[in-house]
Amino acid sequence: MIKTPEQYIESLRDGRVVYQDGQKVEDVPSFPPYRQMVNRSASEFHVAMQPEYRDLFNVRENGDEYSFAYHVPKTGADIQRRRTITQTLSRLGAGGSKLTGVDALNGVAYAAHTMDKMAGTQYGQRVDAFRQWCRDNDPGICAAVSDPKGNRELHAEDPRQKHKDFYVRIVDRQKDGIVINGCKLHISHSIFSNELVVLPSRNHNETGKDYAVSCAVSCGTKGVKFLATDSSIAGGGGHPMIIFDNVFVPNERVFLAGEWKFSRLYATSFARYHRLTAATYKHVQLQNMAGLARLIAEHNGLTKATRIMDMLAWLAMYAEVTEALGKAAALDAKVDPKTGFAQPNYVYTNCAKFWFADNWHQAIKYLQDITGGIAGTMPSPKDYENPETKPYIDKYLGGAADMSTEERLKVLQAINRMSSAFGGILTIHAEGSLASQRMTLYQQADWELFKAAARHSLKIPTDHPTFKEMSVDAPWELKE
Numbered sequence: 001m002i003k004t005p006e007q008y009i010e011s012l013r014d015g016r017v018v019y020q021d022g023q024k025v026e027d028v029p030s031f032p033p034y035r036q037m038v039n040r041s042a043s044e045f046h047v048a049m050q051p052e053y054r055d056l057f058n059v060r061e062n063g064d065e066y067s068f069a070y071h072v073p074k075t076g077a078d079i080q081r082r083r084t085i086t087q088t089l090s091r092l093g094a095g096g097s098k099l100t101g102v103d104a105l106n107g108v109a110y111a112a113h114t115m116d117k118m119a120g121t122q123y124g125q126r127v128d129a130f131r132q133w134c135r136d137n138d139p140g141i142c143a144a145v146s147d148p149k150g151n152r153e154l155h156a157e158d159p160r161q162k163h164k165d166f167y168v169r170i171v172d173r174q175k176d177g178i179v180i181n182g183c184k185l186h187i188s189h190s191i192f193s194n195e196l197v198v199l200p201s202r203n204h205n206e207t208g209k210d211y212a213v214s215c216a217v218s219c220g221t222k223g224v225k226f227l228a229t230d231s232s233i234a235g236g237g238g239h240p241m242i243i244f245d246n247v248f249v250p251n252e253r254v255f256l257a258g259e260w261k262f263s264r265l266y267a268t269s270f271a272r273y274h275r276l277t278a279a280t281y282k283h284v285q286l287q288n289m290a291g292l293a294r295l296i297a298e299h300n301g302l303t304k305a306t307r308i309m310d311m312l313a314w315l316a317m318y319a320e321v322t323e324a325l326g327k328a329a330a331l332d333a334k335v336d337p338k339t340g341f342a343q344p345n346y347v348y349t350n351c352a353k354f355w356f357a358d359n360w361h362q363a364i365k366y367l368q369d370i371t372g373g374i375a376g377t378m379p380s381p382k383d384y385e386n387p388e389t390k391p392y393i394d395k396y397l398g399g400a401a402d403m404s405t406e407e408r409l410k411v412l413q414a415i416n417r418m419s420s421a422f423g424g425i426l427t428i429h430a431e432g433s434l435a436s437q438r439m440t441l442y443q444q445a446d447w448e449l450f451k452a453a454a455r456h457s458l459k460i461p462t463d464h465p466t467f468k469e470m471s472v473d474a475p476w477e478l479k480e
């Protein structure tokens, strides 16, 4: 089924416990500071029903229709289709309620089926049943992965940690389910979601096997509490802390419970999908960034200045390389013969996330350099609405004669928002900090191929399959 926006709004009234800026939120949909996020999330359900988007957003199968979000990715084209959906939503100013959770579902499904094949466990069919439930109910779904971690040098169970709950863990095993305790941090869109897909953020040892836990938890479950981001840092609830205060999870929603050797596989399988999602929505933002830079250059009358053109060219490259890497990661997907899951090219998806995150501050530097100081000192939009002050603003904050002051002001405000500290922190850390991409790239790079290529270029024979049959001599030489 496909939910209507109205059904989605009602689904948020499930008794969830949310705190914002020191107060308990009694009703999420009608809480004024959340209005914009509620509309944005509900819009995804509206868009999915519109004739021009219906075939892209949904799958029709055996007389039934369900969200493509819950389709198993089997080809690179499936992964690229999801990218198109994400980018369409981003451009429409909609979405979020399924953005991260689909990556968690696919990552956990792949890991569970792989573990079943290797260790004889039976978690895959539970994930499949949960996916079917999602097809039938069309929930908002989000990834609850990042743990608070405490001392990062220590494992979760290390007695030198201040307490035992820096990573979500199983505290009780009962006949019909498990009880989990702990906290997940920075969980985007979670207040506007229906289901939290919990999975480990790292590997765990045998002594820490209770931390190897993955499960699905509904947002209104007893013991789940959301502590929203300080509204002076990020609006609309931001990226909350979620407390799991002795939460019972029935067996059919448990996807990993102590199989510590596979903890890392769950984390990396999620990251593989999720870093591509990052590059996907980021491309839309980076196109906007390049557009803002070009617009303000036009307002300032500086499009012919070589130094401005250099920076604009760099910003265009920054946006388009992000997209090129994302598209390559999707279309060069690896289809796992054992599980049938298509996964993005691991190296390209990490390159894409690293590329845009590592260059973010350089891009903001160019954007601010092109703009000028007014983005940091301009009067308030309220002064522009005030008839006493508007004429001064119109007169003195205008730029090129053929362009409107009002547009210039809107562009300046957008540049200011884009340059925020929050934007930088999000870009560096969300979807994993830079070191995690470097580590993955180091592990996944085809060093044998690289070494063989280097030897071949030095005319040293190698038995690497790519070069074995390739002569080290020049293919053709002019006779003496």
Ligand SMILES: Cc1cc2nc3c(=O)[nH]c(=O)nc-3n(C[C@H](O)[C@H](O)[C@H](O)COP(=O)(O)OP(=O)(O)OC[C@H]3O[C@@H](n4cnc5c(N)ncnc54)[C@H](O)[C@@H]3O)c2cc1C
Pocket (backbone or CB within 6 Å): 100, 143, 144, 145, 146, 147, 148, 149, 152, 153, 185, 186, 187, 188, 189, 239, 425, 426, 429, 430, 431, 432, 433, 434, 435, 436
């Ligand atoms: C806006 C935003 C949205 C987010 N959304 C989500 C979400 O929806 N779901 C979710 O699960 N997570 C989410 N995250 C979390 C994100 O994945 C983490 O912030 C990220 O993985 C970094 O973890 P951390 O914040 O604990 O920083 P840390 O891991 O503490 O990193 C800080 C620095 O310490 C280094 N470091 C850490 N450990 C070690 C070590 N052992 N040895 C050496 N160096 C180390 C890191 O490389 C980094 O340089 C979000 C984060 C942000 C900022």
